[in-house]
Amino acid sequence: MTVLEAADVHKRFGGVVALAGANLELAAGEVHVLIGANGCGKSTLCKIITGSVFADRGTIRLDGRAMRFRTPSEAARAGVGVFYQELSLIPQLTVAENLFLRRPPRSRAGLVDRRRLRREASRALERFAGAIGDIGPDHLVADLSADQRQVVEILKVLVDEPRVILFDEPTAALDNRQVEVFFDLVDALRREGRSIIFISHRMDEVFRIGDRVTVFRNGESVATMHIADTDKDEVVEKMLGTRIEAVERRRDAPKAADVAMRAEAIGGTHFDDVSFDLRRGEILGLGGLHGQGQSSLLRALFGADNAFSGSVAVGGEVYRPRGPRDAIRAGVAYVSGDRGRDGVFPVRPVFENFVAALLTRRRRARLDRRALSAEVGAVGDRLKLRAASLDALISELSGGNQQKVVIGRWLVNEPRILLLDDPTKGIDLNTKSDLYRILDELCMEGVSVVFYSSEERELLANADRIAVFNGGRVVDLLEGERVSELNLYRAAFAAEGH
Amino acid sequence: MSAARERTRSGPRWYRHSLVLTLAIIVVLFAAGETLSPGFAAPGQVIYLLVTASLLGFVAAGQNLVILGGREGIDLSVGGMISLGALIAGNVMDASNAAILPALLATLAGTFALGAVNGLGVTFLRIPPLVMTLGMYGVIQGLLIVITRGVPSGRAAPMLSAFVNEPLVLGIPGILFAWAAFAAFVIWMLRSTAFGLRIYAIGANENAAALSGVAIRRTRVLLFALSGMCAGLTGFLVLGFSGNVFIGVGDQYMLPSIIAVVIGGTSLAGGIGGHHGTVAGAIVLVLLQSILTTLNIDPSGRAMIFGGTLLLLMFFYGRQQRLRV
Numbered sequence: 033m034t035v036l037e038a039a040d041v042h043k044r045f046g047g048v049v050a051l052a053g054a055n056l057e058l059a060a061g062e063v064h065v066l067i068g069a070n071g072c073g074k075s076t077l078c079k080i081i082t083g084s085v086f087a088d089r090g091t092i093r094l095d096g097r098a099m100r101f102r103t104p105s106e107a108a109r110a111g112v113g114v115f116y117q118e119l120s121l122i123p124q125l126t127v128a129e130n131l132f133l134r135r136p137p138r139s140r141a142g143l144v145d146r147r148r149l150r151r152e153a154s155r156a157l158e159r160f161a162g163a164i165g166d167i168g169p170d171h172l173v174a175d176l177s178a179d180q181r182q183v184v185e186i187l188k189v190l191v192d193e194p195r196v197i198l199f200d201e202p203t204a205a206l207d208n209r210q211v212e213v214f215f216d217l218v219d220a221l222r223r224e225g226r227s228i229i230f231i232s233h234r235m236d237e238v239f240r241i242g243d244r245v246t247v248f249r250n251g252e253s254v255a256t257m258h259i260a261d262t263d264k265d266e267v268v269e270k271m272l273g274t275r276i277e278a279v280e281r282r283r284d285a286p287k288a289a290d291v292a293m294r295a296e297a298i299g300g301t302h303f304d305d306v307s308f309d310l311r312r313g314e315i316l317g318l319g320g321l322h323g324q325g326q327s328s329l330l331r332a333l334f335g336a337d338n339a340f341s342g343s344v345a346v347g348g349e350v351y352r353p354r355g356p357r358d359a360i361r362a363g364v365a366y367v368s369g370d371r372g373r374d375g376v377f378p379v380r381p382v383f384e385n386f387v388a389a390l391l392t393r394r395r396r397a398r399l400d401r402r403a404l405s406a407e408v409g410a411v412g413d414r415l416k417l418r419a420a421s422l423d424a425l426i427s428e429l430s431g432g433n434q435q436k437v438v439i440g441r442w443l444v445n446e447p448r449i450l451l452l453d454d455p456t457k458g459i460d461l462n463t464k465s466d467l468y469r470i471l472d473e474l475c476m477e478g479v480s481v482v483f484y485s486s487e488e489r490e491l492l493a494n495a496d497r498i499a500v501f502n503g504g505r506v507v508d509l510l511e512g513e514r515v516s517e518l519n520l521y522r523a524a525f526a527a528e529g530h
Numbered sequence: 531m532s533a534a535r536e537r538t539r540s541g542p543r544w545y546r547h548s549l550v551l552t553l554a555i556i557v558v559l560f561a562a563g564e565t566l567s568p569g570f571a572a573p574g575q576v577i578y579l580l581v582t583a584s585l586l587g588f589v590a591a592g593q594n595l596v597i598l599g600g601r602e603g604i605d606l607s608v609g610g611m612i613s614l615g616a617l618i619a620g621n622v623m624d625a626s627n628a629a630i631l632p633a634l635l636a637t638l639a640g641t642f643a644l645g646a647v648n649g650l651g652v653t654f655l656r657i658p659p660l661v662m663t664l665g666m667y668g669v670i671q672g673l674l675i676v677i678t679r680g681v682p683s684g685r686a687a688p689m690l691s692a693f694v695n696e697p698l699v700l701g702i703p704g705i706l707f708a709w710a711a712f713a714a715f716v717i718w719m720l721r722s723t724a725f726g727l728r729i730y731a732i733g734a735n736e737n738a739a740a741l742s743g744v745a746i747r748r749t750r751v752l753l754f755a756l757s758g759m760c761a762g763l764t765g766f767l768v769l770g771f772s773g774n775v776f777i778g779v780g781d782q783y784m785l786p787s788i789i790a791v792v793i794g795g796t797s798l799a800g801g802i803g804g805h806h807g808t809v810a811g812a813i814v815l816v817l818l819q820s821i822l823t824t825l826n827i828d829p830s831g832r833a834m835i836f837g838g839t840l841l842l843l844m845f846f847y848g849r850q851q852r853l854r855v
């Protein structure tokens with residue numbers, strides 16, 4: 033019997049097509065897995081079902097009746113609970129307060145009954161007893177670690193006792209033992225007759241817990257299969273579809289073999305035991321699913337967050353930046369795809385956005401505006417920047433042009449090593465191709481690039497080699513003939529040894 | 531892009547526009563004053579008003595820097611810093627012309643150091659600027675009482691008094707030349723030095739600034755130190771203005787220093803604003819106060835008109851947002 037059904041759901045965000053005909057049938061008492069590459073629309077479908085995003089077209093039916101929830105709490109009242117990929121806990125509140133945020137137990141006077149709140153929270157936490165340290169109902173969420181927060185988030189969904197539960201990558205931050213507890217919990221929920229949608233990128237988890245699997249590709253649901261009747265290879269094949277034609281390579285691997293940056297067994301938050309040689313004039317791609325440690329590695333290499341363990345050498349010398357300034361001095365640059373947070377100075381003119389990375393290098397205090405304007409103008413021309421003037425506020429430019437300015441900031445600085453952290457996120461195709469062209473030119477000039485992208489095809493087209501990340505480790509290094517979409521997916525979705 | 535280079539060379543348009551706007555407001559206020567009370571815009575009176583504005587202008591310059599630096603930057607200790615500056619200056623010089631320079635240096639050094647303490651508290655102990663500087667104000671106030679035991683002490687040297695109050699050239703006292711030079715320097719610093727652009731960078735997006743290699747903490751500590759020093763300088767000049775010091779002499783400058791900055795077009799969120807606006811803001815504020823004083827109305831009515839006019843000005847400036855880079 034079908035409990036929940038999504039039929040022909042479409043959704044666009046501006047120019048981005050997130051869903052283009054998604055279908056899903058959730059049977060009573062089953063665990064139904066959704067799987068697919070980054071950005072194929074799984075999260076968007078969850079949000080549409082639970083009323084935090086509205087579909088452009090399509091129907092959602094609950095128990096055969098068409099439904100259109102306007103908010104997640106409306107969905108919750110109808111018995112549909114959801115664990116969103118983006119965590120939603122309020123750090124300033126306690127674990128108990130967060131668990132019962134939507135519906136705190138009330139006393140007869142209508143006030144929050146704190147005794148019952150604590151008691152029920154303790155009971156909820158019991159479910160993960162032993163796997164989450166000694167956190168209790170009164171701990172502030174701000175003090176919890178990432179995995180503990182994720183557990184609280186899971187429990188928060190369950191306190192409403194929903195009949196239908198959507199879990200969007202609930203295990204991403206959990207350790208082995210917590211995953212086991214979670215799966216026991218899911219088994220129990222299934223025995224109680226509840227229906228569960230489960231999104232995960234870990235192939236072993238899919239086969240461990242799922243009854244059926246629906247594969248998504250580019251916003252479409254392409255196949256639904258019984259887990260018992262399929263295997264990992266078939267699932268990967270369906271994910272890729274017939275696209276296994278080779279992506280056209282844009283460049284030949286560089287001839288030069290000297291090493292610009294050598295990392296030996298470095299580790300940090302979210303990555304571990306990473307080693308690589310970055311050759312002069314090459315683009316080393318970082319592949320794999322979202323959030324497998326690629327960004328953390330790049331930020332650590334730039335001295336932006338916490339330090340790393342292990343050793344790194346740049347140009348043969350020990351490299352251990354204590355902050356971005358050390359990195360800049362060593363000729364390392366970093367461009368983040370999150371330009372709102374890490375890149376632009378929104379209320380300042382284009383000119384100032386361009387020269388921001390020069391403010392420490394110039395020994396002399398005075399900035400020669402005229403000379404700098406000429407320099408900046410030349411870089412702008414090279415990037416094909418479209419701006420009314422250098423005095424225009426950067427927030428008046430299009431997103432792609434803003435990102436060009438952020439990239440230009442580093443070109444003005446003439447780096448030897450360029451770290452790119454998903455730099456084309458949310459920008460238009462023209463800007464992307466301008467960026468690829470610039471990367472080629474830079475490599476010709478001997479600059480070395482480490483390029484993380486959440487778009488596989490972008491990596492395949494540009495990178496000379498690809499280090500595939502999975503669970504914070506490099507699980508495969510694709511070189512030469514082995515640089516292919518199939519190998520990239522195989523490594524990215526491989527069972528992870530955690 | 532070539533058009534862009536053109537524009538940079540001749541100075542951007544907004545700069546000239548908002549300057550014209552502000553000058554217009556100042557002229558209108560003078561005209562209003564003259565209409566309401568003939569003699570208001572007489573040369574001697576104008577100069578007196580400008581001297582008053584200059585005292586506010588020096589302290590507001592530092593306030594402006596702290597606010598531009600963002601992260602809810604504000605300096606509520608300037609009142610105490612001014613009083614302390616005046617006290618140090620008065621006691622070191624003690625009416626002797628020869629001791630003016632040492633007195634100036636001692637004042638600047640002392641208030642710079644205390645301002646730096648503000649900055650250290652804000653950056654390293656993560657105390658909100660509002661709380662940190664208010665606490666500093668309390669500490670300084672207590673210190674002043676302990677040192678002076680409530681009795682005014684220290685006297686201005688005759689040359690300092692003359693510098694502030696007597697005409698130097700063309701009937702204009704030295705302090706106004708000093709203020710003009712100071713303002714020109716600060717405008718240049720904000721627009722054309724790496725330090726100036728660093729201030730805007732940390733105010734506009736601290737995270738991006740850090741990733742661009744800007745030393746966030748060092749810059750912010752320096753901003754608070756400079757604000758302290760500007761207030762100390764004001765105290766030094768206030769000593770020359772009034773001849774001796776009483777403990778609360780600086781208090782009257784605290785709120786006006788913030789108002790001058792804000793009506794000068796600086797955003798309290800940081801990263802937006804310039805120094806020319808603050809200069810104009812100081813003049814406008816002093817003019818307004820003085821017009822209201824010449825009107826014969828009771829203090830409560832005066833306060834209401836003052837507040838209402840400020841809101842009107844803010845509204846007016848708000849509509850010019852595009853000009854307030």
Ligand SMILES: Nc1ncnc2c1ncn2[C@@H]1O[C@H](COP(=O)(O)OP(=O)(O)O)[C@@H](O)[C@H]1O
Pocket residue numbers: 045046048049050068069070071072073074075076077
């Ligand atoms: N709020 C949004 N605004 C713009 N684009 C979005 C938004 N949410 C998702 N997208 C885009 O829609 C596509 C599908 O995203 P998502 O559903 O999160 O994929 P998945 O969960 O399968 O990785 C992606 O290209 C993503 O960039």
Ligand SMILES: [Mg+2]
Pocket residue numbers: 074075076117
């Ligand atoms: Mg997702």
